[in-house]
Amino acid sequence: xxxxxxxxxxxxxxxxxxxxxxxxxxxxxxxxxxxxxxxxxxxxxxxxxxxxxxxxxxxxxxxxxxxxxxxxxxxxxxxxxxxxxxxxxxxxxxxxxxxxxxxxxxxxxxxxxxxxxxxxxxxxxxxxxxxxxxxxxxxxxxxxxxxxxxxxxxxxxxxxxxxxxxxxxxxxxxxxxxxxxxxxxxxxxxxxxxxxxxxxxxxxxxxxxxxxxxxxxxxxxxxxxxxxxxxxxxxxxxxxxxxxxxxxxxxxxxxxxxxxxxxxxxxxxxxxxxxxxxxxxxxxxxxxxxxxxxxxxxxxxxxxxxxxxxxxxxxxxxxxxxxxxxxxxxxxxxxxxxxxxxxxxxxxxxxxxxxxxxxxxxxxxxxxxxxxxxxxxxxxxxxxxxxxxxxxxxxxxxxxxxxxxxxxxxxxxxxxxxxxxxxxxxxxxxxxxxxxxxxxxxxxxxxxxxxxxxxxxxxxxxx
Amino acid sequence: xxxxxxxxxxxxxxxxxxxxxxxxxxxxxxxxxxxxxxxxxxxxxxxxxxxxxxxxxxxxxxxxxxxxxxxxxxxxxxxxxxxxxxxxxxxxxxxxxxxxxxxxxxxxxxxxxxxxxxxxxxxxxxxxxxxxxxxxxxxxxxxxxxxxxxxxxxxxxxxxxxxxxxxxxxxxxxxxxxxxxxxxxxxxxxxxxxxxxxxxxxxxxxxxxxxxxxxxxxxxxxxxxxxxxxxxxxxxxxxxxxxxxxxxxxxxxxxxxxxxxxxxxxxxxxxxxxxxxxxxxxxxxxxxxxxxxxxxxxxxxxxxxxxxxxxxxxxxxxxxxxxxxxxxxxxxxxxxxxxxxxxxxxxxxxxxxxxxxxxxxxxxxxxxxxxxxxxxxxxxxxxxxxxxxxxxxxxxxxxxxxxxxxxxxxxxxxxxxxxxxxxxxxxxxxxxxxxxxxxxxxxxxxxxxxxxxxxxxxxxxxx
Numbered sequence: 035x036x037x038x039x040x041x042x043x044x045x046x047x048x049x050x051x052x053x054x055x056x057x058x059x060x061x062x063x064x065x066x067x068x069x070x071x072x073x074x075x076x077x078x079x080x081x082x083x084x085x086x087x088x089x090x091x092x093x094x095x096x097x098x099x100x101x102x103x104x105x106x107x108x109x110x111x112x113x114x115x116x117x118x119x120x121x122x123x124x125x126x127x128x129x130x131x132x133x134x135x136x137x138x139x140x141x142x143x144x145x146x147x148x149x150x151x152x153x154x155x156x157x158x159x160x161x162x163x164x165x166x167x168x169x170x171x172x173x174x175x176x177x178x179x180x181x182x183x184x185x186x187x188x189x190x191x192x193x194x195x196x197x198x199x200x201x202x203x204x205x206x207x208x209x210x211x212x213x214x215x216x217x218x219x220x221x222x223x224x225x226x227x228x229x230x231x232x233x234x235x236x237x238x239x240x241x242x243x244x245x246x247x248x249x250x251x252x253x254x255x256x257x258x259x260x261x262x263x264x265x266x267x268x269x270x271x272x273x274x275x276x277x278x279x280x281x282x283x284x285x286x287x288x289x290x291x292x293x294x295x296x297x298x299x300x301x302x303x304x305x306x307x308x309x310x311x312x313x314x315x316x317x318x319x320x321x322x323x324x325x326x327x328x329x330x331x332x333x334x335x336x337x338x339x340x341x342x343x344x345x346x347x348x349x350x351x352x353x354x355x356x357x358x359x360x361x362x363x364x365x366x367x368x369x370x371x372x373x374x375x376x377x378x379x380x381x382x383x384x385x386x387x388x389x390x391x392x393x394x395x396x397x398x399x400x401x402x403x404x405x406x407x408x409x410x411x412x413x414x415x416x417x418x419x420x421x422x423x424x425x426x427x428x429x430x431x432x433x434x435x436x437x438x439x440x441x442x443x444x445x446x447x448x449x450x451x452x453x454x455x456x457x458x459x460x461x462x463x464x465x466x467x468x469x470x471x472x473x474x475x476x477x478x479x480x481x482x483x484x485x486x487x488x489x490x491x492x493x494x495x496x497x
Numbered sequence: 498x499x500x501x502x503x504x505x506x507x508x509x510x511x512x513x514x515x516x517x518x519x520x521x522x523x524x525x526x527x528x529x530x531x532x533x534x535x536x537x538x539x540x541x542x543x544x545x546x547x548x549x550x551x552x553x554x555x556x557x558x559x560x561x562x563x564x565x566x567x568x569x570x571x572x573x574x575x576x577x578x579x580x581x582x583x584x585x586x587x588x589x590x591x592x593x594x595x596x597x598x599x600x601x602x603x604x605x606x607x608x609x610x611x612x613x614x615x616x617x618x619x620x621x622x623x624x625x626x627x628x629x630x631x632x633x634x635x636x637x638x639x640x641x642x643x644x645x646x647x648x649x650x651x652x653x654x655x656x657x658x659x660x661x662x663x664x665x666x667x668x669x670x671x672x673x674x675x676x677x678x679x680x681x682x683x684x685x686x687x688x689x690x691x692x693x694x695x696x697x698x699x700x701x702x703x704x705x706x707x708x709x710x711x712x713x714x715x716x717x718x719x720x721x722x723x724x725x726x727x728x729x730x731x732x733x734x735x736x737x738x739x740x741x742x743x744x745x746x747x748x749x750x751x752x753x754x755x756x757x758x759x760x761x762x763x764x765x766x767x768x769x770x771x772x773x774x775x776x777x778x779x780x781x782x783x784x785x786x787x788x789x790x791x792x793x794x795x796x797x798x799x800x801x802x803x804x805x806x807x808x809x810x811x812x813x814x815x816x817x818x819x820x821x822x823x824x825x826x827x828x829x830x831x832x833x834x835x836x837x838x839x840x841x842x843x844x845x846x847x848x849x850x851x852x853x854x855x856x857x858x859x860x861x862x863x864x865x866x867x868x869x870x871x872x873x874x875x876x877x878x879x880x881x882x883x884x885x886x887x888x889x890x891x892x893x894x895x896x897x898x899x900x901x902x903x904x905x906x907x908x909x910x911x912x913x914x915x916x917x918x919x920x921x922x923x924x925x926x927x928x929x930x931x932x933x934x935x936x937x938x939x940x941x942x943x944x945x946x947x948x949x950x951x952x953x954x955x956x957x958x959x960x
Binding site: 226 | 531797815
């Protein structure tokens with residue numbers, strides 16, 4: 035709670051300074067705050083966002099800029115004079131700069147890249163050349179490298195010389211004359227070693243590296259499984275190109291998470307915060323899937339039309355239609371979510387389909403039986419309270435409902451669990467087998483299952 | 498791809514060594530591999546999991562153990578002789594040990610804690626005293642601290658003396674005589690400073706810390722917003738208790754993500770990998786919500802019963818029931834997922850409810866109109882192909898379907914977006930307003946909306 039109080043204090047001070055319009059004092063105040071507090075100020079006072087960035091020491095401005103939302107970043111760059119934008123973009127770490135640029139329209143990227151110094155421009159163009167969601171887009175070319183024959187003292191000299199601009203010095207990289215990655219070493223091991231020791235005496239030969247074309251999600255897994263704060267990035271010839279730091283992984287995880295969730299809810303990935311995305315764009319992201327699902331769902335009207343005569347003969351059948359199909363949809367949503375989630379965190383691979391299927395057959399039977407029994411009891415209880423409602427054949431109606439529920443739930447569970455695996459096999463993102471998608475798929479089949487059981491139990495009685 | 502080849506090589510070598518049964522060679526081989534490769538070996542050869550752990554240098558065994566699944570960890574501890582278990586548990590970093598223990602039954606925790614050395618036991622008991630999902634459970638008491646009056650040379654001496662057991666030396670903590678946290682300093686700044694400088698000359702007074710009772714999700718946000726690899730943890734009196742490192746955040750994010758996803762799919766959080774959880778437990782996690790939803794959904798049968806006479810008079814009305822209610826469910830799922838996701842990543846707070854509502858009213862109207870128009874066209878087209886199907890009042894039926902769709906989609910969107918916010922306001926986890934939950938909620942209302950429009954358009958004609 036004290037954090038919120040602090041924020042209130044900061045806000046108050048900021049308002050007083052803004053009222054005084056003393057630029058120097060504002061600058062001093064801003065440079066005195068934590069990066070995250072300044073970002074919070076920008077959230078609170080969007081009108082001053084460009085001013086806040088412009089009035090900070092440039093390396094701190096860059097640190098704040100890189101943790102802002104893309105919408106805020108765009109606004110700021112639009113408002114800043116282009117000399118200041120140039121300064122800011124040149125100061126931004128290469129990975130964060132690429133991250134910002136890739137969200138912009140092509141023309142805007144071109145204009146902004148012109149503002150960069152030749153060296154930074156070269157780096158940025160190279161990074162933008164790597165596929166989206168690849169490690170190449172995340173890497174930073176500023177790291178400290180040494181050679182295996184260096185001594186510990188030489189390593190410290192190198193760090194003092196080049197460490198200031200490096201993204202991290204927690205890990206140092208050893209390369210050979212060709213630029214190939216030999217090993218990495220943690221700064222702790224350098225500090226703990228005697229000054230006269232040579233690097234090749236203290237390295238352990240166990241290096242974990244990422245390929246520049248690796249998927250970012252893969253990088254996330256590698257970080258999780260190896261206790262490192264940074265990993266080296268190499269090309270196909272093992273040439274060291276840059277490093278990726280673990281803090282980027284928190285953002286990757288966050289983004290993956292948001293995209294997966296949104297797809298599972300039956301929307302395209304927004305790629306922008308909900309409250310910032312223009313309404314028309316939000317509509318576009320949603321309407322596509324909704325229309326596809328709606329057209330798929332139209333088959334239910336066709337299926338119902340096919341069973342129209344049966345419904346006319348036994349209106350009672352119509353009463354349970356929503357209950358039956360929604361049960362299939364719910365069990366399908368459960369199953370698909372479980373499998374998508376397990377696949378997303380790497381617990382299940384395509385090869386496991388058979389194990390999943392076996393588990394889901396049992397689960398589906400059990401779940402279906404529970405709902406089937408409750409459904410049958412529901413019919414029985416209502417019959418005993420209102421004897422007219424289902425008539426003399428209430429028990430057969432109960433059986434129809436009960437067995438349909440077993441069939442529909444089993445079918446929902448199976449299709450919900452197999453669909454994500456099948457989509458992945460075909461090379462699609464399993465997350466698109468969203469809850470609504472599975473529900474729609476199950477609805478039509480659910481009707482057929484239901485009316486089939488109705489024939490079985492009620493032919494000659496009501497039908 | 499070369500990674501997978503490497504793994505094949507490792508597997509082959511391992512099989513040969515196992516066949517030879519030369520313990521020393523196995524130990525050498527294992528100590529030569531990366532931590533993550535050994536973890537992969539354990540995945541591939543579960544029969545040898547305890548042997549693999551037992552045959553490694555103990556600090557490496559601990560590093561492997563901490564990245565395994567809880568199910569594997571349990572198996573290994575069950576199989577290892579208790580002397581080896583004691584060694585392993587004492588070697589595990591305190592945070593990973595707590596993480597493992599908290600998943601076990603109370604009796605097992607008691608037995609294992611007895612195996613710990615007095616010092617480690619004290620730490621573990623203290624950590625287990627903090628609430629689940631609090632920062633206290635993640636922290637590590639092994640860090641390097643110094644005093645503000647120390648010189649840079651003294652800092653290096655301290656690191657050489659105590660750094661070996663510290664989880665990280667990338668950040669060093671400055672405390673005062675009372676043990677209160679004064680500041681933190683990155684090792685890079687120490688290395689770059691002149692040896693004779695005093696610590697208080699190089700610190701910047703900007704320290705970001707976590708409270709031991711803070712939520713882990715909050716910690717994740719703080720890490721994302723502040724460029725740090727470790728954060729200090731303090732109690733309410735600002736006494737430094739331990740540190741949390743950023744790699745733990747990847748696991749926290751992963752866990753939060755899995756839990757949220759599972760809840761949104763209408764399951765309780767599994768807390769175990771899908772393929773490892775016993776089938777009966779999996780069933781239990783799923784059946785609860787499914788039954789609740791089913792009982793809620795029974796109201797549709799009641800509602801349908803209420804409109805039974807209308808259906809008898811105009812069977813055609815029954816045909817569109819699944820289409821109408823599923824459209825409400827789909828739009829509701831979309832809206833609820835978007836809002837839950839935005840709340841999970843902190844883009845939306847409860848205070849934003851009014852902004853969300855305004856956006857969703859417009860979105861719902863737009864989306865509903867699109868589906869409504871398609872629905873009307875569907876009726877018209879079918880009528881022109883099969884003139885008998887809807888009879889002379891096809892246009893009124895089309896209006897009923899079209900306007901119902903607008904109403905149902907708008908209602909779905911509004912309830913889907915407001916429910917998560919409302920649940921959060923009441924102190925519940927918004928993720929439980931899962932797609933199935935919203936769909937169920939919308940189904941009953943959808944029927945009422947549909948039959949109301951039917952009255953409006955068809956009274957005196959078909960009704």
